[in-house]
Amino acid sequence: MRHLSLGVAIAAAAGCATAVEAAASASHVVQPGETLSGIAAANGLPTESLAAWNGISSETLVISGSSITVPTAEEAGVSASTASTGAASGGSHVVVAGESLGSIAGANGVSVSELAAANGLSETGILPEAATLQIPAPSTTTATSTAPAGLGAITSPWGDLYLDPAAAEAWNAMRDQSLADYGQDLYPAGPLSAYRTSEQQGELYESFLNGVGDPANPPGYSSHEVGLSVDVATPEMRYVVDQIGAAYGWGKLEAPDEWWHVTYGG
Numbered sequence: 001m002r003h004l005s006l007g008v009a010i011a012a013a014a015g016c017a018t019a020v021e022a023a024a025s026a027s028h029v030v031q032p033g034e035t036l037s038g039i040a041a042a043n044g045l046p047t048e049s050l051a052a053w054n055g056i057s058s059e060t061l062v063i064s065g066s067s068i069t070v071p072t073a074e075e076a077g078v079s080a081s082t083a084s085t086g087a088a089s090g091g092s093h094v095v096v097a098g099e100s101l102g103s104i105a106g107a108n109g110v111s112v113s114e115l116a117a118a119n120g121l122s123e124t125g126i127l128p129e130a131a132t133l134q135i136p137a138p139s140t141t142t143a144t145s146t147a148p149a150g151l152g153a154i155t156s157p158w159g160d161l162y163l164d165p166a167a168a169e170a171w172n173a174m175r176d177q178s179l180a181d182y183g184q185d186l187y188p189a190g191p192l193s194a195y196r197t198s199e200q201q202g203e204l205y206e207s208f209l210n211g212v213g214d215p216a217n218p219p220g221y222s223s224h225e226v227g228l229s230v231d232v233a234t235p236e237m238r239y240v241v242d243q244i245g246a247a248y249g250w251g252k253l254e255a256p257d258e259w260w261h262v263t264y265g266g
C-alpha cells in the first residue's frame with residue numbers, strides 16, 4: 001500500500017480531493033511498471049472490483065499509457081458488509097460491479113422477489129458489490145428456454161441454450177478455441193442469457209420499468225429475442241471474446257454499459 005509510484009500517488013491524491021466534494025470514479029493513466037493489482041491496492045480496492053468496473057479480467061496486463069477508471073470505495077461497495085448466508089439449494093453468486101438484483105435474478109431464472117427473499121433484502125435496495133448472494137433454486141413456474149424450431153444449440157451449465165443457427169455455430173467454434181488456447185469455458189450467465197422468447201423479454205422489461213432490473217429493451221427490440229447476443233457469465237469470458245471473437249463474428253457491438261453483453265455480427 002505504501003510503495004506507490006508517483007503516478008499512483010497523484011491519482012490517489014486527486015481521488016481524495018474529489019471525494020471531499022462528491023464521490024465519483026476517476027480516470028487513472030497507467031504508469032510504467034504498474035499492475036492492475038498494484039493500482040487496486042493503492043486505491044484500497046480488491047483487484048476483482050477494479051477489473052470488473054473496467055470490464056476486464058483481473059489477469060489483464062494493463063499497458064503503460066492506457067487509461068482505466070478507478071471507482072471510489074463507496075462506488076465499488078468495498079465497505080459494504082457481506083450479506084449473511086442462508087440455507088438455499090441453488091448455489092451462491094458474488095456480486096460484481098454493474099449487477100443488480102434484477103440482472104442476477106434474470107440470469108438465474110428466478111424472480112426478483114424470490115432472490116430478495118432468499119437473502120433478506122429489499123427488492124429495491126442497493127446491492128453491495130462483492131456481497132455473496134444465495135441463489136434459490138428456480139421455481140417450477142419459471143420459464144426456461146425450450147427448444148425453438150430453427151435455432152442452434154450452445155452448451156451451458158443449465159443444459160442447452162439457443163441462438164440463431166449461424167451465431168450458435170460461430171459461438172461453438174469460438175468456445176473450442178477458448179478452451180484450447182485459454183483453458184476458459186464460454187457460456188451464458190443464466191438460462192435467460194442467450195436466446196429469449198418475447199414473453200421472457202417482456203418480463204425483464206417489466207422488472208426494468210418497476211425499477212428492479214437492468215435497462216432492458218421492450219419485447220421486439222432485443223437482440224436476445226433473435227438469438228444474436230449472449231450475456232457471458234464472467235469478465236474472464238468477456239476478455240477472451242475480446243481477444244478472439246472477431247474471427248468468429250462475435251464482439252462487443254452494442255450496449256456499451258453492459259460488459260457481459262456480446263453480440264454476433266456475422
Ligand SMILES: [Zn+2]
Nearest residue numbers: 229230231261
Ligand atoms: Zn444482453
